[in-house]
Amino acid sequence: MTEDELRSEYWVDNRHHPDFPLWVIFKQVGADPSRHGGLAYVRQSDCDVATVLKRLELLDDLPAWAQKIGVTTDELRACLWYVIWKVETATPPATWQEWNRRVDEAWANHVLTTGNPG
Numbered sequence: 244m245t246e247d248e249l250r251s252e253y254w255v256d257n258r259h260h261p262d263f264p265l266w267v268i269f270k271q272v273g274a275d276p277s278r279h280g281g282l283a284y285v286r287q288s289d290c291d292v293a294t295v296l297k298r299l300e301l302l303d304d305l306p307a308w309a310q311k312i313g314v315t316t317d318e319l320r321a322c323l324w325y326v327i328w329k330v331e332t333a334t335p336p337a338t339w340q341e342w343n344r345r346v347d348e349a350w351a352n353h354v355l356t357t358g359n360p361g
Contacts, residue, residue: 246355249345271353273343274335286350287357294328296323327332 272292274283279291288295293316300323309319335343349355 244349244354246349247353248351269342269346271337273347274339275343275347276335283333283335286347291330293327296327296330299323300327 251296271286272283273286275281278284282291282293284291300320305319309316312319314322346355353355
């Protein structure tokens, strides 16, 4: 199976389900109750999303990013904390399980790579 075939099959299977994430998100972010304490995780780095966001919040560039987007550093930090809280308290729908397994398998089999579009 190629990425295009997987993406096409994903679209056909899920186009009528508005609660499913966009392919570009689902390709990179997984959710499995048996991994990372049930938290969503980034597939390639195998790290939960909340930890990634917490690391982002600690970077020295945060004040510069806040300035670039026109908010205060405290507001940007609060936004990150809010998203972290949402990620840590949200339970991914059970309907994602089969797709999650298949996309993880595609990464493991090198069907999906960082060089592919999307």
